Amino acid sequence: xxxxxxxxxxxxxxxxxxQRRKICRFCVDNDLEINYKTPKALRQFITERGKIxxxxxxGTCAKHQRQLTVAIKQSRQIALLxxxxxxxx
Numbered sequence: 082x083x084x085x086x087x088x089x090x091x092x093x094x095x096x097x098x099x100q101r102r103k104i105c106r107f108c109v110d111n112d113l114e115i116n117y118k119t120p121k122a123l124r125q126f127i128t129e130r131g132k133i134x135x136x137x138x139x140g141t142c143a144k145h146q147r148q149l150t151v152a153i154k155q156s157r158q159i160a161l162l163x164x165x166x167x168x169x170x
Contacts, residue, residue, distance in 0.1 A: 103139070103140025104140055105140060105141045105142040105145055106140070106141070107141060107142075107145040108142055108145065115145065115148045115149055115152050116152060117151075117152040117153075117155035117156040117159075117161070118156075118161070120156055120161040120162050123149070123152060123153050123156055123162060124162070126139060126141075126149050126153065127153060127162065128166070129166045129167070130165065130166040131162075131163050131164055131165045131166045133149070133150055133153055
């Protein structure tokens with residue numbers, strides 16, 4: 082019964098949430114390069130725990146997200162980036 086009331090939107094209030102469209106920073110700026118040898122640039126795309134941030138959050142296009150993923154994995158293999166983050170304890 083409670084769920085039915087919550088699902089019905091009564092009134093004409095503005096409850097819409099508008100989120101700005103994210104753009105791929107690599108498509109906009111052609112000078113930026115995805116390279117596994119630059120861990121400082123790749124750190125922006127991994128969390129503090131070491132996970133790769135998905136493209137729906139970063140806003141990169143599918144093409145560049147694939148290149149980023151490969152570059153991050155290569156950088157991990159030669160120990161420029163960590164596989165896991167620092168422990169919290």
